[in-house]
Amino acid sequence: MTHRLVAAARPEEVSQAARLLEPIEAKLAATEALLRRKVESDVPFIARAGEYVFAGGGKRMRPALLFWCSRLLGRQGDEDVTYAAVVELIHTATLIHDDIIDHADLRRGRRTIHSLWGSNLTVLVGDWLYTTAMKMALEHDDLRVIDLFCDATLRMTEGELLALERLGDIELTRDEYFGIIDRKTAALFAAACAAPALVAPVSEDAVAALSAYGRALGTCFQLIDDLLDYTAQESALGKPVLSDLREGKLTLPLLLALPRLTTAERAQVAAVLEDRAFSRVSEGEILALVQREGTLEEVSELARAQARRAGSALEHFADCEARRALEFAAEFVLHRRA
Amino acid sequence: MTHRLVAAARPEEVSQAARLLEPIEAKLAATEALLRRKVESDVPFIARAGEYVFAGGGKRMRPALLFWCSRLLGRQGDEDVTYAAVVELIHTATLIHDDIIDHADLRRGRRTIHSLWGSNLTVLVGDWLYTTAMKMALEHDDLRVIDLFCDATLRMTEGELLALERLGDIELTRDEYFGIIDRKTAALFAAACAAPALVAPVSEDAVAALSAYGRALGTCFQLIDDLLDYTAQESALGKPVLSDLREGKLTLPLLLALPRLTTAERAQVAAVLEDRAFSRVSEGEILALVQREGTLEEVSELARAQARRAGSALEHFADCEARRALEFAAEFVLHRRA
Numbered sequence A, B: 001m002t003h004r005l006v007a008a009a010r011p012e013e014v015s016q017a018a019r020l021l022e023p024i025e026a027k028l029a030a031t032e033a034l035l036r037r038k039v040e041s042d043v044p045f046i047a048r049a050g051e052y053v054f055a056g057g058g059k060r061m062r063p064a065l066l067f068w069c070s071r072l073l074g075r076q077g078d079e080d081v082t083y084a085a086v087v088e089l090i091h092t093a094t095l096i097h098d099d100i101i102d103h104a105d106l107r108r109g110r111r112t113i114h115s116l117w118g119s120n121l122t123v124l125v126g127d128w129l130y131t132t133a134m135k136m137a138l139e140h141d142d143l144r145v146i147d148l149f150c151d152a153t154l155r156m157t158e159g160e161l162l163a164l165e166r167l168g169d170i171e172l173t174r175d176e177y178f179g180i181i182d183r184k185t186a187a188l189f190a191a192a193c194a195a196p197a198l199v200a201p202v203s204e205d206a207v208a209a210l211s212a213y214g215r216a217l218g219t220c221f222q223l224i225d226d227l228l229d230y231t232a233q234e235s236a237l238g239k240p241v242l243s244d245l246r247e248g249k250l251t252l253p254l255l256l257a258l259p260r261l262t263t264a265e266r267a268q269v270a271a272v273l274e275d276r277a278f279s280r281v282s283e284g285e286i287l288a289l290v291q292r293e294g295t296l297e298e299v300s301e302l303a304r305a306q307a308r309r310a311g312s313a314l315e316h317f318a319d320c321e322a323r324r325a326l327e328f329a330a331e332f333v334l335h336r337r338a
Helices: A004-008 A011-038 A044-055 A061-072 A079-102 A113-117 A119-140 A143-165 A174-198 A204-231 A252-260 A263-275 A283-293 A295-316 A321-335 B004-008 B011-038 B044-055 B061-072 B079-102 B113-117 B119-140 B143-165 B174-198 B204-231 B252-260 B263-275 B283-293 B295-316 B321-335
Strands: none
Touching: A011 A044, A011 A061, A011 A079, A011 A321, A044 A079, A044 A113, A044 A119, A044 B143, A061 A079, A061 A174, A061 A204, A061 A321, A079 A113, A079 A119, A079 A143, A079 A174, A079 B119, A113 A119, A119 A143, A119 B079, A119 B119, A119 B143, A143 A174, A143 B044, A143 B119, A174 A204, A174 A252, A204 A252, A204 A295, A204 A321, A252 A263, A252 A283, A252 A295, A263 A283, A283 A295, A295 A321, B011 B044, B011 B061, B011 B079, B011 B321, B044 B079, B044 B113, B044 B119, B061 B079, B061 B174, B061 B204, B061 B321, B079 B113, B079 B119, B079 B143, B079 B174, B113 B119, B119 B143, B143 B174, B174 B204, B174 B252, B204 B252, B204 B295, B204 B321, B252 B263, B252 B283, B252 B295, B263 B283, B283 B295, B295 B321
């Protein structure tokens, strides 16, 4: 079976990704089966939308990280499959609600359920997936794990709210940007990695180390995501480039360049944010600004620093296959092209 | 302090309602304080929207029922305040998402947060309230209570989805109607009433009896709600009469009349459902149909039967002040005028 993370990668990355996924392939397959089973419902629309959403796949990054962290701690049992499905359900519910807000028509090259069935049904499907995730998390009586997932979900919602309040605002600060991505993205990565450490017997040191690892990895992931919006080709991403800016989202490459631009150039950025379109200013003109100021390379360096920080957090653990896989995951996130 | 349930009632109902609420006034006040505290947030919009929503009040029916059930079981401690706030948070989150879907501008005579701040922020505030409810429910380590609230939330979402799929459909059956209101309304009433019985030491008989009581009361509540849409005055409800039909919602008074109407009269109903407006047919014409067929009285009788069923469920318990209050609550729901 070719995993979709492998399928999505560049040819030269395939063998590396396979190395990362092969040992946890059975767990990932069990997670897929569990997700499909959980969206079976006597409510026709839930069954239809659930089937559609999970058939579309995704990289299943968070489940993969959770399984490696579980291995690192020598956890036996199948709680990790439940929690991996919980994390993926929360992630999916968030994407579904975010797609309503962003009016996104495409996600991973497929139509969003919001564009297919309208926002009303989609609000409710998102609610159903969130609550199903919480109900599943209850299965193993680990209250701290459920609390962890509740917290991560709250942080994600808050991150999206903060982002929405600052949408189209050229005055967004670097600190605000990092505050937003920490809640929107890093919090769930941190929860996915820390969850196995919260299964009894709990080691607080392991919780802290894996949480730090996941947070740094998630931050790295988001920095690369924001970078790819400036550097990737439409075909690889399944969505148009510079789509963040077109939606009014100011991300780090342009945010770092802004203080160095002329008044006229800032006005160009403001025009795109205001129009939510490249009508008065072209994509090429904006790209030229970030290239001239070298901020794409600066963001790359910040992402590398986060990957190194993730690696350092793993030094808490003895060298083993799982630790090497998690170290490699940080490299993989850093070098991904889609 | 005049409770808002009392404030909302007709003068002749005030003294009765006061009798129902006085003994649990301290608990209700503690719930209000807890709700206000929980929506304090460093995210400006959450604090603003939360303050607005809870300042608007509401009848706090579900918390009141939960407190009387807790008393009936002789529960000590303050878990019931937490769970009452949880129930009210879930109820509020559901209303907020429903108002987006219904494009409702008014609720209890005040503007909805959707109409004030747009649906994007409102989707996220709803998500945040749902997750905050689940996180609060974790505080007392009663896994079965959390599971109960998760289930009720799932049922409510499913009920709204089913209702949405059948919106504007003149072929809706009576069984489908009851299936929808059972999930949309009765499930959370049942959970509110059964929650105190799931705090250790658990009595399964009490869980079953209070769940049956809550379900019957909730069904009665919804039947009266649907009836009031046909019989109440705009000023008392804070929203226009026949607003359900205007939104494409076929409720029991008209649903029972439909098979007895002439083809031309059915076409009138179909026209309102299709137009989502009283443009080709007037409110008066529709009202005349249900009055002629006597279905308002039939729905009243069905509501009375549910109130009796609620009373029967209480026979499991010895006579006491709490049991009499819960019996009276069923009467109160049956006879409310707003």
